[in-house]
Amino acid sequence: MPRVVDAEQRRRELAGAVWRVIRRDGVAGASVRSVAREAGTSMGALRHWFPTQDALLHFAMTLVSENVRARIEGVVRGGGPPAAQVLAVLEETLPLDEERRAEGEVWLALTARALVDDELAALRDRAAAELRQLCALVLDALADAGAVRDGLDTELETERLYAVLDGLALHALIRPTTLPAARVRAVLEVHLAGLRDTR
Amino acid sequence: MPRVVDAEQRRRELAGAVWRVIRRDGVAGASVRSVAREAGTSMGALRHWFPTQDALLHFAMTLVSENVRARIEGVVRGGGPPAAQVLAVLEETLPLDEERRAEGEVWLALTARALVDDELAALRDRAAAELRQLCALVLDALADAGAVRDGLDTELETERLYAVLDGLALHALIRPTTLPAARVRAVLEVHLAGLRDTR
DNA sequence: TCTTTGATAGCACAGTTGTGCTACTTTGCG
DNA sequence: CGCAAAGTAGCACAACTGTGCTATCAAAGA
Known part of the structure; x- marks a missing residue:
């Protein structure tokens, strides 16, 4: 797979998926699986960038x-x-x-x-x-x-x-x-x- | 078991348990089981008064x-x-x-x-x-x-x-x-x- | 006293959850 | 070319979810 040029950029993309899921299904619907699906990637890839689900939500909040x-x-x-x-x-x-x-x-x-x-x-x-x-x-x-x-x-x-x-x-x-x-x-x-x- | 004098009163008691759980663990923590435990009753009893979890939350909101x-x-x-x-x-x-x-x-x-x-x-x-x-x-x-x-x-x-x-x-x-x-x-x-x- | 009804209890089921973990693929560098 | 690292994929697990369902219990009405 192509190496991501900017790690921060990749994290922002994934956080964007979080936003879309939250808007559609609420925070309750923002599971690791649904976010990965929305971002068009896998659970493993998501966990590579955010070690835990909380970290993912926190990053989405800071954005x-x-x-x-x-x-x-x-x-x-x-x-x-x-x-x-x-x-x-x-x-x-x-x-x-x-x-x-x-x-x-x-x-x-x-x-x-x-x-x-x-x-x-x-x-x-x-x-x-x-x-x-x-x-x-x-x-x-x-x-x-x-x-x-x-x-x-x-x-x-x-x-x-x-x-x-x-x-x-x-x-x-x-x-x-x-x-x-x-x-x-x-x-x-x-x-x-x-x-x-x-x- | 003693028959509840006022049905509305019983529903309010259970909704009170919902409040306490929400305040402690958030809406995400307000599961049927945790609310029943907080109210000191069973899942079955809870479902007798509220056919679904949504109904429970809605009643808590109206209160x-x-x-x-x-x-x-x-x-x-x-x-x-x-x-x-x-x-x-x-x-x-x-x-x-x-x-x-x-x-x-x-x-x-x-x-x-x-x-x-x-x-x-x-x-x-x-x-x-x-x-x-x-x-x-x-x-x-x-x-x-x-x-x-x-x-x-x-x-x-x-x-x-x-x-x-x-x-x-x-x-x-x-x-x-x-x-x-x-x-x-x-x-x-x-x-x-x-x-x-x-x- | 027996029956009916209100009320409680909790098991069963199928599904989802977060995270640990290993296997795999792709890329950059020497 | 070959190797190390970055990144991806997804299975496995234990825990938890809402709801359907049956069994039980207590009390009221006959």
């Missing part, structure tokens, strides 16, 4: 946060006016298209499993801390641009923005028809607008 | 929303000043103590499973619609009490409040140490205060 992080960095690198950029950054964490929806479903499934899987919980906590930090940075940027009124409790507002963000993500995930992407964006805009002086 | 609803009705019946009552009602949906935390964990686990279980998804959607309706009622009550400024988009604010609520619930669930109950309440209060005129 979620890695994807989000990469997209956000892309937006930041892209530049543009602060207000628009802030909105674009936050939107990258929401399941507003098929790609991000897939991430969201995997994220929800693994977040639930993390309730009883310590290692998975550690990954989830790290991702959560990063996302919260992102919210803090967004508020800082808005404050620098003069788009935030004085007298706000920064810590509390960070927590509130983070809650809105994850709440929207969850709702966009489980009721995509009654809460379409445009509506999600509108709620986010209203929230950010509410941070500056009203009337 | 979550039922509990929340009952507590909310209790608060409403209790009376009191509108502002305090509104806060109390919303708090009943958040995992701020052990009882509600248990509900939250079960809710998260089953919500994730609902991604691939249609019947469970229907239950989740019904609960979600109720919760969203609750947010709408809360906004109405605040408006009647003159605690909401004019010119707000009611639909959008309902969606935003609902997002804050579920976001806080999720965060209180997965990071209880960094986001204690007092802090959750503070965020909620800030959000409600932000609905009336600032300065």
